[in-house]
Amino acid sequence: SKQPNPMYIAILFILIFYSFDGIILICQSYEQLPDELECLKAPLQDYSVDCCVAEEVVVVKVPGLSGNRLVFACTGPVNRDYDDVRRFSDAAAKGIKRALKAGMLHPLLVCPPHSSYAKSTLVAVLGALHVLYTPLEVREHKSSPHKVAVLGVWAKNRAQGEAITELATALESGYSCNGESLREHLISVRVTVVSHLNILEKEYPCLAAVNRCANTVPRHQARVIKLLYCGEGPIQQTLMVVGKGITYDTGGADIKAGGVMAGMHRDKCGSAAVAGFFQILAKLKPKHVKVVGAMAMVRNSVGSDCYVADELVVSRAGRRIRVGNTDAEGRMVMVDLLCEMKEQALQEVSPHLFTIATLTGHAVRAMGPHYSIIMDNGAAHRSGNALQWQKAGEVLGDLFEVSTIRREDYEFHKGKSEYEEILQSNNLPSSATPRGHQTPAAFLIMASGLDKHGLDSDKPLPYSHIDIAGSSGPFPGVPTGAPILAMATKYLEL
Structure with a gap:
């Protein structure tokens, strides 16, 4: 029942997630997940009977994981001449929207770093936060204006998690300042x-x-x-x-x-x-x-x-x-x-x-x-x-x-x-x-x-x-x- 720190939680080797009620996975291919996230691969392999898994956001039931559900939002290819880092923010935005529809209030965003884009995880976080942003006009007239209670972000270690937290918090504050x-x-x-x-x-x-x-x-x-x-x-x-x-x-x-x-x-x-x-x-x-x-x-x-x-x-x-x-x-x-x-x-x-x-x-x-x-x-x-x-x-x-x-x-x-x-x-x-x-x-x-x-x-x-x-x-x-x-x-x- 312990609440995670705001914005991120470092997870190593196994995914035992405090009180998160679902996971949102953002990546190019679940087949290329790092070893630390190996346990997310099998459920998606089982789901691969649906060829749309790489094109549409899907929700998979995964007993034993936080919330027993996994939202997979594939970025699609990111190495073509016309691709850019927005593939990660776009996928994160789609993933968080689907998570909200599923009723998640404590989602964990998982976006492992991509070798071609040094800030891909941060970009995914910013894409999710853009969806979670509540306009000032709405905030002024709602007693509980937040769309989720907490957004967790997976990081390989605490140092990476703290760096993403600091930057994402600062950059997002620039969007929502008054x-x-x-x-x-x-x-x-x-x-x-x-x-x-x-x-x-x-x-x-x-x-x-x-x-x-x-x-x-x-x-x-x-x-x-x-x-x-x-x-x-x-x-x-x-x-x-x-x-x-x-x-x-x-x-x-x-x-x-x-x-x-x-x-x-x-x-x-x-x-x-x-x-x-x-x-x-x-x-x-x-x-x-x-x-x-x-x-x-x-x-x-x-x-x-x-x-x-x-x-x-x-x-x-x-x-x-x-x-x-x-x-x-x-x-x-x-x-x-x-x-x-x-x-x-x-x-x-x-x-x-x-x-x-x-x-x-x-x-x-x-x-x-x-x-x-x-x-x-x-x-x-x-x-x-x-x-x-x-x-x-x-x-x-x-x-x-x-x-x-x-x-x-x-x-x-x-x-x-x-x-x-x-x-x-x-x-x-x-x-x-x-x-x-x-x-x-x-x-x-x-x-x-x-x-x-x-x-x-x-x-x-x-x-x-x-x-x-x-x-x-x-x-x-x-x-x-x-x-x-x-x-x-x-x-x-x-």
């Missing part, structure tokens, strides 16, 4: 909220333009949330991250018509990723790194005082911008914060600037769902940054495609008359615009003044834009937390 959980870690993360209208109008005029209509409703008023983490020891690298936090996007005066507004409360996933990354920083406390974050929390409302197409707005960098489409508000709310980061970056150690946003429908059209897109400016490209992110994303299944900012993207945003220096957008949706996910990166560089810090300058600043419109998750459905796993893998040396 304002209260961040406040718990103020000793590690400093949080500042800017909300005064006069300050917003002076420091972030493009953001203030988007906020102008929403500002008439107190609960809709904009906030800029700033976060700061400084690791112990001499700082070797400074990450400066701006997240798009559109709390609801009506499209503004260029309203989202035709039934495409549903789901636009998810337009804040860029800022959510920034907050989640800081939650992981607070948990793991990496040394020698400084992270500066900014969350642009604004509602793009429609009404009598909303900003409109043809309006001229002067950015923090002094660039005169003509609004082309009010539904291109994401770049507007981020650009002045990026400019502020640029100003600060000149004083930082080895800085790299980022914007993260559910920015364009074109990102989904170009790469499909499930994939983030990263684009480097010249200084970031010279260091091979985008390819490094792509490689980091492959470790835990947070996958990236790499795009390139070209000269046509800059030309696209040059002013078309003497009235403006920069055109914010054309009049079409991004999905109907050639290079619709690349051009906004050029706009952000131009309107923030980062174009003065390219390869041809005395002080080049690396900058990367990340579009997560495709990877942020389905609606209806649970957000994915992209690109938190890739960020953590690249910068925290998981």
